[in-house]
Amino acid sequence: MTEPQTIVHGSPELLAAATAARLVTRLVDAQAARGTASVVLTGGRTGTAVLEQLRTAPARDAVDWSRVDFYWGDERFLPDGDPERNETQARSALLDHVPVTPERVHAMAPSDGEFGDDPEAAAEAYAEVLAAAAPPEDRYPVPTFDVCLLGVGEEGHTASIFPDSPAVHETERTVVAVRDCPKPPPVRVSLTLPAIRRSAEVWLMTTGAGKAAAVAMALGGAGEVALPAAGATGRTRTLWLLDRTAAEKAPGLSAVHLG
Ligand SMILES: O=C(O)[C@H](O)[C@@H](O)[C@H](O)[C@H](O)COP(=O)(O)O
Numbered sequence: 001m002t003e004p005q006t007i008v009h010g011s012p013e014l015l016a017a018a019t020a021a022r023l024v025t026r027l028v029d030a031q032a033a034r035g036t037a038s039v040v041l042t043g044g045r046t047g048t049a050v051l052e053q054l055r056t057a058p059a060r061d062a063v064d065w066s067r068v069d070f071y072w073g074d075e076r077f078l079p080d081g082d083p084e085r086n087e088t089q090a091r092s093a094l095l096d097h098v099p100v101t102p103e104r105v106h107a108m109a110p111s112d113g114e115f116g117d118d119p120e121a122a123a124e125a126y127a128e129v130l131a132a133a134a135p136p137e138d139r140y141p142v143p144t145f146d147v148c149l150l151g152v153g154e155e156g157h158t159a160s161i162f163p164d165s166p167a168v169h170e171t172e173r174t175v176v177a178v179r180d181c182p183k184p185p186p187v188r189v190s191l192t193l194p195a196i197r198r199s200a201e202v203w204l205m206t207t208g209a210g211k212a213a214a215v216a217m218a219l220g221g222a223g224e225v226a227l228p229a230a231g232a233t234g235r236t237r238t239l240w241l242l243d244r245t246a247a248e249k250a251p252g253l254s255a256v257h258l259g
Pocket residue numbers: 042043044045046047074075076086150151152153157158159160183206
């Protein structure tokens with residue numbers, strides 16, 4: 001577990017643009033080191049804004065998009081192409097605009113796909129996708145994602161892991177179905193915290209005064225059951241990327257207040 005670092009940006013727009021630039025550099029560095037890179041995408045306004053900014057970023061094509069593996073931290077369990085699906089929004093924001101390798105875009109199954117309306121089957125299938133991508137020497141069925149992008153909810157959820165939910169108590173499975181999700185739509189598929197924690201770097205990105213209490217609790221030592229975002233840590237780096245309003249209640253933020 002790495003201690004969280006915090007960077008505070010002057011506005012949500014600046015946070016999205018700066019995080020897009022940060023992601024370009026992270027992916028380029030990974031490809032320089034290994035020839036490939038992997039990123040876990042998130043749903044939500046903030047995560048999608050980052051992809052929108054990435055689409056028009058000047059350095060965008062410093063990344064060899066054909067050698068990036070894309071995963072999702074969670075997905076709304078809806079029919080293929082539904083505008084509310086995180087995959088649909090990510091394709092519209094970025095993936096349809098860069099030369100990705102289709103087989104390297106690892107979307108979670110839709111509710112009208114090969115597993116039908118069975119989110120448990122979709123979750124098990126995605127766990128198998130992760131296991132197949134995991135290096136055998138790691139002896140853990142999840143690859144070491146170079147970066148896992150996550151949003152944060154007002155009550156501290158991240159991905160589709162909500163406070164005191166079955167998902168936050170899950171310690172064995174890497175991907176679970178989520179029902180009765182407090183944030184609509186109610187049925188989802190989500191990585192669990194043990195899976196998220198396999199990431200080299202976890203970046204939690206959030207903006208707005210509505211998130212300030214959750215951010216303050218997470219950075220103030222809250223436990224993951226009450227505040228699941230607090231349990232989203234990377235093996236080499238945990239980075240909280242905030243705008244000023246989301247940071248306003250955080251304890252002793254020694255972060256650099258960037259422009
Ligand atoms: O599918 C989802 O809804 C997301 O994965 C979810 O975890 C989201 O990231 C947070 O709810 C923050 O959303 P905002 O960035 O829109 O506040």
